[in-house]
Amino acid sequence: xxxxxxxxxxxxxxxxxxxxxxxxxxxxxxxxxxxxxxxxxxxxxxxxxxxxxxxxxxxxxxxxxxxxxxxxxxxxxxxxxxxxxxxxxxxxxxxxxxxxxxxxxxxxxxxxxxxxxxxxxxxxxxxxxxxxxxxxxxxxxxxxxxxxxxxxxxxxxxxxxxxxxxxxxxxxxxxxxxxxxxxxxxxxxxxxxxxxxxxx
Amino acid sequence: xxxxxxxxxxxxxxxxxxxxxxxxxxxxxxxxxxxxxxxxxxxxxxxxxxxxxxxxxxxxxxxxxxxxxxxxxxxxxxxxxxxxxxxxxxxxxxxxxxxxxxxxxxxxxxxxxxxxxxxxxxxxxxxxx
Numbered sequence: 001x002x003x004x005x006x007x008x009x010x011x012x013x014x015x016x017x018x019x020x021x022x023x024x025x026x027x028x029x030x031x032x033x034x035x036x037x038x039x040x041x042x043x044x045x046x047x048x049x050x051x052x053x054x055x056x057x058x059x060x061x062x063x064x065x066x067x068x069x070x071x072x073x074x075x076x077x078x079x080x081x082x083x084x085x086x087x088x089x090x091x092x093x094x095x096x097x098x099x100x101x102x103x104x105x106x107x108x109x110x111x112x113x114x115x116x117x118x119x120x121x122x123x124x125x126x127x128x129x130x131x132x133x134x135x136x137x138x139x140x141x142x143x144x145x146x147x148x149x150x151x152x153x154x155x156x157x158x159x160x161x162x163x164x165x166x167x168x169x170x171x172x173x174x175x176x177x178x179x180x181x182x183x184x185x186x187x188x189x190x191x192x193x194x195x196x197x198x199x200x
Numbered sequence: 201x202x203x204x205x206x207x208x209x210x211x212x213x214x215x216x217x218x219x220x221x222x223x224x225x226x227x228x229x230x231x232x233x234x235x236x237x238x239x240x241x242x243x244x245x246x247x248x249x250x251x252x253x254x255x256x257x258x259x260x261x262x263x264x265x266x267x268x269x270x271x272x273x274x275x276x277x278x279x280x281x282x283x284x285x286x287x288x289x290x291x292x293x294x295x296x297x298x299x300x301x302x303x304x305x306x307x308x309x310x311x312x313x314x315x316x317x318x319x320x321x322x323x324x325x326x327x328x329x
Binding site: 027028030031041044045047048051052053055056058061062063065091092094095098099100 | 252254255256260262276290291292293294295297310311312313314315316328329
C-alpha cells in the first residue's frame with residue numbers, strides 16, 4: 001500500500017514537473033504555434049487590413065472636414081466557433097477613433113443602445129432631485145453617418161491527410177444617407193493542419 | 201520673506217515660459233531593418249513611400265515594399281510608425297504580419313499610417329521562428 005502511494009506521488013510529481021509553465025505572451029513578439037480555430041492574431045490581421053484599407057481608400061474622409069459618426073451594425077458569426085465579434089469590431093473602432101476620422105456612437109444599436117446610460121441619463125430631465133443645468137438637453141444626440149456590418153464565414157475541407165479550414169472576414173461600411181457601401185473588404189485566413197485538430 | 205516670494209514667482213514664471221521638451225534620438229533610426237537570417241533567402245528590391253492627401257489638408261504616410269525570394273521562405277514584417285518627435289504612434293496591431301514566398305517570387309506589401317501626424321517609419325523584416 002505504501003509502495004503504491006509512493007509510486008503514485010512520484011508519478012504526479014514527474015507529470016507536474018513536465019507540464020508547461022503558465023507564462024505571459026507578448027502579442028508584439030508571439031511566434032507561438034497556430035491554432036486551427038480563430039485566435040487573437042487572426043482578428044488583429046483582419047482589423048489591420050480593414051482599417052488600413054479604409055484610411056488609404058479615403059472612404060472615412062469626411063469632405064466637410066469633421067469626423068464621421070459610425071454605428072456598429074450586425075456582424076454575423078457563421079462559423080462553428082463561439083466568437084464574440086466585438087473582438088474584431090473593437091479593434092476597428094479604436095483605430096478609427098485614434099485616426100481622428102471616425103467616432104462611434106454607443107447610443108444606437110440593432111438590439112438597443114450599446115450604452116443605455118445615454119437614454120437613462122435623460123430620464124433625469126424635470127426631476128426635482130437633480131440640478132437641471134447638468135442634465136442633457138433635448139436634441140443633443142448625434143445620428144450616425146456610417147454603419148459597419150459584416151460576416152465571418154468558415155469552410156472546412158479535407159486536403160489529403162490534412163484538414164484545411166478557411167475563414168473569411170467580410171466587412172462593409174455603408175453610407176446611411178445613400179444606403180451605398182462606400183467601402184468593402186474581405187480578409188481570408190486559411191489554415192492547414194492535422195486532421196485530428198478541431199476547429200470549433 | 202519678500203526675496204523668497206519674488207524668487208518663487210521668478211522660478212514659476214520661468215517654468216511657465218519653458219518650451220516643450222524636445223525628444224532626442226540616441227541613435228539614427230533606419231527606415232529598413234532586415235535581419236541577417238532573411239538576407240540569405242530574400243532581398244528587398246523596392247521601398248517606396250508617399251503621402252496620401254486628405255480632404256482636411258492633412259496627409260497619411262503610405263509605404264510599399266517589394267521582396268524577391270531566392271528560395272522558398274517565410275517572412276514576418278512589421279511597420280512601426282513615428283511622429284515628428286520620434287515618438288511611436290500606435291496602430292491597430294502590434295504583431296508581425298506573416299507571408300510565404302516561393303522561389304523567384306516577387307511580392308509587394310504595403311501599409312498605411314494610422315494617423316496624419318506620422319512622419320517616419322521603420323520596417324522590420326525577420327524570419328518567423
